[in-house]
Each structure stands twice: as C-alpha cells, then as structure tokens.
C-alpha cells in the first residue's frame with residue numbers, strides 16, 4: 001500500500017479529534033536542519049589510504065566457521081590487522097579469547113567504568129549469483145571498496161581501529177578504559193561474544209557503553225523524510241525457529257485422501273500470511289522515532305506523527321499495511337523458510353513439515369508469539385516444535401545520559417542528518433553485553449545508500465570510501481568528547 005493510500009485510510013478517521021490542538025502541536029514541533037559545517041573533516045589522501053587498508057582487510061576471506069572448526073584464516077586476518085594498525089596492536093593489552101580479539105586501552109582513571117567498541121571479523125559465504133567482481137578482490141572502484149565484508153562488518157572494524165590508531169598517534173589519553181572486541185563467529189551465532197563477556201564479568205569489568213554494528217546513516221529510510229537518518233539501534237527483536245509437522249498414514253498418490261499433510265500445512269501458512277496474528281503496538285523506541293522524525297516532515301505526515309499519542313492506533317495500522325519493513329517495527333513476524341514432504345512425486349508423505357523463522361516483538365515475547373501460532377496450527381492438526389528461541393534484547397533507554405551524549409556529538413558531526421533511536425529487526429552479538437552494560441547501542445557512523453544496504457549478505461557488497469573516512473573521524477570525535 002502506498003503512503004498516500006495509507007493516509008487516506010487514517011486521516012478521515014482522525015476527524016472529530018480536537019484538530020486545532022493537533023495542528024498547533026504540528027506547527028510547534030516544526031524544525032529545519034541547521035546549515036552549519038560538520039565538526040569533522042578529512043583529506044583525499046586519507047581517503048586513499050583508508051580505502052587501501054579496508055581493501056587489504058576484505059582480501060582475507062574470513063568466512064564464518066563453527067566454534068570448533070580450525071580458524072587459520074582468522075589468524076591471518078589478525079596478522080593483517082596488526083600490520084595495518086601497528087600502534088593499536090602494540091599498545092593495547094591483549095586479552096584474546098579463543099581467536100576472538102579482546103583488547104584494552106587503559107584509561108588514566110581505572111576507577112571509571114570502561115566503554116567497548118565492537119564489530120565482527122567473520123563474513124557470510126559468497127555463493128549468491130550476480131557478483132560482478134571477485135568477492136575477495138577488495139577492488140577499489142567508483143569511489144567504493146567492493147567485496148564480501150566491505151560493509152558487514154569490516155568497515156565498522158576498520159573505522160574503529162583506524163580511529164584508535166590515529167588517537168594513539170596524536171597522544172590522546174582516554175580517562176576511562178577503551179575496550180575493543182571482535183568476534184570470529186558472529187554470523188554463525190557462535191560463542192565468541194559470550195566468551196568475551198564471561199571473561200570481562202569474571203574480571204569485574206563494568207562498561208558505560210557498548211557500540212556495535214547495527215544502525216547506520218541511511219537516506220530514504222522514513223517515508224516522506226528527505227534528510228538522511230542516523231539510526232542508533234537501542235533494541236533488537238527476538239529470534240525463533242519453529243518446526244510445524246503434519247502427519248498422515250501416507251499411501252499412494254493415485255487415491256489421495258482430503259486434507260493430506262502438505263494441504264494442512266498450506267492452510268496454516270495461508271492463514272498466517274493473510275493477516276499476521278500478532279499484537280501490533282508502538283513501544284519504545286517507536287514513539288521516540290516518531291518524535292525525532294516528525295519535525296522534519298511536511299503536512300499531513302507531520303500532523304499525524306507529531307500527534308502519535310492521539311493517532312497511535314491509526315499509525316500502527318498504517319505501519320502494519322505499508323510494507324514488510326514497517327510491519328516488522330510494530331509486531332512479531334513469521335516467515336516460512338523451509339519445507340519437506342515425501343521423497344517421491346507419487347508418494348503421499350507420512351509427515352510433512354515447514355520451518356518458520358519468527359522474530360518476536362518487544363511486547364509479545366517468544367513464548368507468547370509461538371503460542372499464537374501453535375493455536376492456529378492445532379486447528380489444522382499440525383504439531384508445533386520449538387527448535388530455537390530467544391526473546392528480544394533489553395532496550396537501552398533513549399533518554400539515558402550515554403544516549404544523549406552520543407546524540408549531541410552526532411548532531412555536531414552530522415548536521416545534515418536526523419538522529420534517532422532505532423528498533424533493529426535483525427540481530428547482533430552485542431546483546432551478550434547486556435550482562436555488564438546498560439547502554440548497548442548498535443550504530444556505525446557510515447553513510448549507506450539503499451543499494452548498499454540491500455547488498456548486505458548479497459552480491460556486490462560495497463561501501464563508499466568517503467563514508468569510511470567520515471566514520472573514522474566520527475569515532476575519534478565521539479571518543480574525544482565524552
């Protein structure tokens with residue numbers, strides 16, 4: 001459904017609300033972005049050097065391995081890193097855990113809680129069709145670095161390490177400890193981050209802030225908003241895999257009974273697909289996103305979003321209908337991803353099954369979300385088996401001092417952008433750090449186009465050279481202005 005169509009649904013329903021009050025609010029919140037220079041800048045020579053370094057990182061094919069598989073490639077990657085960032089690798093204390101990098105830059109006041117920057121070393125495989133360049137060439141072309149991991153997540157690792165390298169070179173002395181962590185098995189949901197957190201916890205380490213991949217600076221992210229958005233992930237949805245199985249007595253396909261296993265599974269899938277049966281709700285950070293974005297929109301969107309306390313129900317309904325992306329912001333989702341039936345075309349299956357990948361929302365946890373589906377499955381005589389289940393992460397408060405500091409610093413570095421907390425529909429391994437940190441923020445300060453975002457885990461992954469240069473300088477600014 002288009003935005004205007006969505007609005008046609010919601011605006012008439014708004015009639016009868018004290019319109020004058022709402023209009024006054026929409027007028028009062030209006031803002032324009034300041035026409036001021038950014039607090040950060042860089043040279044074309046720096047861009048050239050940065051591109052070469054990231055390219056060298058992309059050339060090492062660190063395809064994710066299971067926990068117990070050999071990881072020589074990662075040791076080679078770490079050697080590459082120590083050559084590219086000699087100061088960081090010779091100065092920072094080494095606390096590596098099973099091939100996962102954990103380093104500490106000791107602060108001048110060790111009584112203070114530390115902060116931790118993170119990003120993973122591993123990348124997903126390259127078996128997608130459509131690559132126009134060798135995925136591990138690290139080609140530097142058209143102002144971008146190309147290849148698997150160029151964005152996810154080696155650009156984050158590069159920007160963080162390069163910022164540390166330059167700060168060390170400039171003689172910067174942090175007050176609090178700055179930790180750097182890089183897992184080698186994030187894409188595999190491996191145990192790297194958990195092992196690191198176990199170690200830090202055993203040492204009594206407390207952190208004020210963890211910054212990981214997740215949100216970025218993206219244009220065209222919000223309907224009707226022209227400015228790019230710096231989206232800081234404050235929470236990530238849960239993750240479940242559920243197997244639905246329908247059984248029968250099997251038999252020959254020449255005399256098929258009604259309601260055979262695949263048919264019953266189809267009925268379940270059609271019902272779920274027609275209308276997701278989950279609770280839709282605007283919970284933090286959704287109201288905060290609307291508050292941050294509304295001032296920069298034009299009417300009638302500004303009228304509607306600025307008054308989300310009045311029109312919450314209507315906005316929620318519009319989000320459910322606009323797109324898969326907006327729907328994922330307000331409710332749990334269920335995607336049927338794998339299916340199995342009989343092994344021959346003329347044999348009815350004794351049992352057929354489908355796998356459903358579920359992303360539980362904040363308001364409806366994994367158990368509640370699965371229970372909704374289980375009830376529908378039972379109607380069609382389909383059994384439910386939970387294979388894996390995890391609730392949404394904690395939400396890092398968007399009104400915390402850490403978030404506010406980051407927000408202020410980003411306004412200085414990115415005056416052309418709207419800064420907002422953000423709900424992550426995917427996952428990162430930073431959630432493991434909730435045990436030792438209240439503020440786990442998922443954000444890399446690099447600009448990505450829609451095409452670059454779509455190339456994540458797909459063919460032709462790339463990142464702009466200017467984006468990584470800006471990212472390096474923003475990380476430096478954030479560390480210097482705490």
Ligand SMILES: [Zn+2]
Pocket residue numbers: 120152153186213
């Ligand atoms: Zn990643």
